Amino acid sequence: MRPKVMQLCLSNGWGGLEMYPARIIPELARQGWEAHGLALEGSRVAASLEAAGVTPLTVPSRGQALWRVGRILAYLKAHGIEVIHCHKSSDLRLGALLATLRPGLRLFFTDHMGVTRPKRDPYHRWAYGRVTRLFSISEATRARNLQAFPLPAERIRRLYLGIDPAPYVADLGDHERATLRGELGVPEGAVAIGLPGRITPGKGQRVWVEALAALAENRPDSAWHGVMIGGLTAEEGSNAAFVEALRERVETLGLGARLTFAGFRADLPRCLQALDVVCTPSRNEAFGLTVIEAMAAGRPVVGASSGAIPELVSPDTGRLADPESPEAWAAALAELVDDGALRERLGVAGRTRVLEDFTLARHVEALVAEYGA
Incomplete structure (x- = not known):
């Protein structure tokens, strides 16, 4: 029995x-x-x-x-x-x-x-x-x-x-990936910097937006595009007032053309494979499920240097940054935006660790x- x-x-x-x-x-x-x-x-x-x-x-x-x-x-x-x-x-x-x-x-x-x-x-x-x-x-x-x-x-x-790694490790074909990146508003040739998750103050979206503004100022000619993936309403689990405040801040910083609010996506494993870098700036994650999902998809992670995220992200799989410092986030992102080979190495190592441990x-x-x- x-x-x-x-x-x-x-x-x-x-x-x-x-x-x-x-x-x-x-x-x-x-x-x-x-x-x-x-x-x-x-x-x-x-x-x-x-x-x-x-x-x-x-x-x-x-x-x-x-x-x-x-x-x-x-x-x-x-x-x-x-x-x-x-x-x-x-x-x-x-x-x-x-x-x-x-x-x-x-x-x-x-x-x-x-x-x-x-x-x-x-x-x-x-x-x-x-x-x-x-x-x-x-x-x-x-x-x-x-x-x-x-x-x-x-x-x-x-x-x-x-997690079940199967949906994350089945790599997208070139045509499917290009189509999906287009849906997410990523221009051709740009490095897609994603932040998936519920849009609420504790998840760190504000510091991420400020970091992208610093990245744009420090590297005006660098080709990158931010993608925020998450519900935009309370019914979808997010803080609608905070979403509106983020939209206003994005416009004030002049990032309107460089950042997409993609909304809720039921196909997150596919979306992660369409990104180049995945960010988890949440200040106090109890675990960090998005971290291992991104790693399973073979994507390097920039995570907060607090909570449980440092247990998951090592120098071999990504970078850590102070969740209160946009400047630290901008520096970590700049390193990955500038080095495609580094992104590839970190992504491969992250996927291997998930298959072994998570x-x-x-x-x-x-x-x-x-x-x-």
Whole structure:
């Protein structure tokens, strides 16, 4: 009989945390585990689980989930589920209650966000005391987790995220790449400098725009073009007011013809292959999924020298820059814009590292080892 796990995510949002359960389900199945899900009715998490082949148990709200704990326990018993994996700290209330009412249930929690304050009061001691293993997605977050959570060090494990590299390593043909670059507004012969991700103040788009302005001033004859990839509205996960402020700043700096707001793209793996340099200026990334996606696509990365990004980007795969310094970013970008051979070497090394260390198969292999321990 196949071992079974329930992925629990009662979130109405949509980001890396919410995408994670559906991302790992096919690989869980390949490695012999049967996945179940618990999500909010009508949420994108529920829809993503359906798309991954799992019909989730749903509840109207987190509060209703607590009232319906008997129904959830009956579901766990009927399906022989002995493992629950939570992905949002607010869901641990339910997870810990289930583990309390059903002795032997193994409870796992992934801290996708990076804790920002201590959680050692009586409630958190009770809730986290029921956690079999807490996963930190980087060494940077594990260091914070060790300080914040009421758990012994051996129950807090670093488990890097992973991706399926296949969509990223299938190189575009010359004609397809040229067509896509045209869609992104990149002039022929220009070095495409991309910044993918949600457009919000914490992701560093402002310092990137200022860095491009410095690059234009310092190298007026250099052929490059900036491409910002990400939703432009709140419905697409971005800060609409911040997007408008960025547009105004771009025009003020005279970058209107040198920077494209490409909007949300469902074909991000293809878009990454159409770029020449990928930037991740976020000040405090808990991991940096975009970093390994870009590396898998064979693209050099310029990343923030803070948070978890320095764990992923080395001098062999890209460059690091102070997330508060447009001048440092401009210098790093200038080096890569000027040297195509360097971009190629860094890209090849980055792809190799992803294939060795950051595949979804490797991530899930480590995950199910913990589930079944």
